Amino acid sequence: MRISMDLELKDVPGQMLLALQPLSECRANLITVVHHHQKRTPRNTMPVQLVLETKPENLELLKARLEANGVRVVRVGEHRFRESISVVLIGHVIHTGIQDTINRIDKTGFAEVVDLSLSMPGIEMPSSALIKIDAVGKEEIQQALAILKDVSAKKDLLMVLPIGIQA
Amino acid sequence: MKTICTSIIGFGAIGQGVAEVLLSKKEYLESLDLDVRVIAVVDSRGATIDPAGVDLAACLTRKRETGTVALEKISGLEVIKTLDHELVIETTPTNIETGGAGLLNMMAAFETGKDVVTSNKGPLTLKYRELQKAAKASGSKFRFEATVGGSMPVINLVNEVLAGNEVRSIKGILNGTCNYILSRMLEEKASYTDILAESMELGIAETDPSYDVEGIDTACKLVILANALFGLEATYKDVEVTGITKITPDALEMARENGYVIKLIGEVSRERLLVAPRLVPINHPLAVGGTLNVASVETELAGEITVTGKGAGPIETASAVLSDLISIYREC
Structure with a gap:
């Protein structure tokens, strides 16, 4: 920490x-x-x-x-939350239990979802979400991303990361 | 004056662009003491041959009017194997599954001691080591700047201008079609399908766009960069590839509201070859729009160098072919 x-x-x-x-x-x-x-x-x-x-x-x-x-x-x-990252998720974001994903990140204690924008154009159409995560350090950002990556892989979501960041 | 007897194998858009540029740059080439004499022009139906130099203007007219340059039924491979000349300009269509005619043409050129300048990605993606080995064995020069980023210099930038620098990574937009689609989706708030249709109508996307939009084209270019600039022995299978087909206008808009654009970015380093849509800060050097290509080279001594330019188009690609040609023969 x-x-x-x-x-x-x-x-x-x-x-x-x-x-x-x-x-x-x-x-x-x-x-x-x-x-x-x-x-x-x-x-x-x-x-x-x-x-x-x-x-x-x-x-x-x-x-x-x-x-x-x-x-x-x-x-x-x-010294909390020195690092911040935005991630876009595309797919059936709501059906994946987005609340559960947020809880998983918040529960870590070192990272927190601080903002979520969501767009749902239609029932059958893919949703888009932009999630902002704050964390105490770079390593903790990576751990939060690992949670998102895990969810994205399981639920077939496309995860768009900022350039220069690897998940 | 040094005479360079040349064949142009492949007379589609790029081959014709090369012919136009050779015509318009004749005097300039002569000022460098280079007389580039095209002794054969070949397309899929045959060839025009004249050891004293074919009339390129007549070839261009004939191609436009009749759909072919062919006066004789002879293939590119036969021209390379049987006619005495020094340089093969290989501009046949790319085939990334087998390497196509391009691979056979390049190998034949090296076997007969000829130099090769090419815009054809397929053979380099599949058989880079073999081609380099064959070129080395015959003492042939092999240049392929036009295979990555069209007119935008990347390979020669690193190998020549930045010589002595260790290159750590290259990131960039290497496919103009994807850049156009993503830029237009954001501008028009329109769906991927709508903008893809518009791109096809404008001739920016191919009838089968999967090669571009699935990230395959970008991946092939990364393989060439990995092999040519990082000394790797990479193939297409080594690239993790995600295309742009799932990107929504909502995602682009949300990203914009938060200071980002979404771009299909290719990244190559010694550790990883990756093609994926990425969030790029709006004022970042890689956030170029339209059909532009851009590449940022991270080097050990010079820091980060970014180049941008037109990634496609016959004259733009011919510009890269011309500079390769000049650099081979000017240095001799």
Whole structure:
């Protein structure tokens, strides 16, 4: 999962290393670092903001190691829904139990169907749907697409994906 | 002045386009010290032959008026095997099941030490390795830019202009008929069947459109790109293919409302050959309309290079044949 973290570093040399080392030790993947050189907190520390990807079970250990290095962890927040994708489905979308498909994606906890447009021109005619999915990361988008792919294959739907995305 | 004795095998729309371009570019070719002398023009009913150079204008008139260029009952294969010349311009109709006459013509050309420039996809889709091997064995030159994307340069772009770059992938619209149908369905909010009928009336789609609309034509072009530019040994069976027949006007409209167009995109990389309808952002370089073709080449050093142009049409295709011809003989 993707996590954002606000840290405070002491204003002495070598502190950034002490903040980053535990990330590597806990196998977290660093996405962004914003280091506010000019700012000072009321405690005269320097604020640093991180976004990282890590397994939920490693989070407590990571926090403990940071604190042990003298780095103050001010805030930890799950960074939700950074990735978004639109997918078109064509075929007998309604008959396939679209609600069930949406539930399957929503139930993952890491991805959510946030929009659905549907067009049904006639009973015997194929419907078209555009589904927007938000997810916490790229990998999670792929997992949501795998659910859609599975449904599309079973129900003979044509799935039109954005260019550059493989399902 | 270097004289290049040439045969034109196949005198349909493309063959005639080549003849017209050779006529209109005669002086230009001479300025490059190239005298392109066509010694035989062949169609399915026979040939016109003159070792001193056939009259191309007369051939074009005769074809228009009588439906054939034939003055002698002799096949393309016999012309290639028996007449002394250097270059075979192979423009017979494509056959992707057996390779058709084109395959036999190309192999015969190489066996007799002739160079080949072609617009014919079938033989290259089926027997790329064999053809290259035969060309190499006889020291023949083999050029086929016109097989992919008509006038739009892709093969020579990568092999020559982008030489030294590792190509990671090529994505693009390689079939003008599908692009036309999808573009018109969106414009007119009309069904696939209606626009297909319109395309047939305009001559943009064939009477049997399945080759285009089922994605087969795009897949064949991917196979050629995979073999010629990625060094793979791919065949049609290696391509995952989905066509455009299921696309609805509603889907196109919904996509548009969300900032996308739907295009039939062919993608080739070392890992995968894929033809499928795709959502393309409206302002993306690949979102070209009408019958245009477009290809985006992702390279290691130069980044992404995108070219677009007319993918069909006799003169446009002849342009690719002409540039192949010039590049063979100018470099000698």
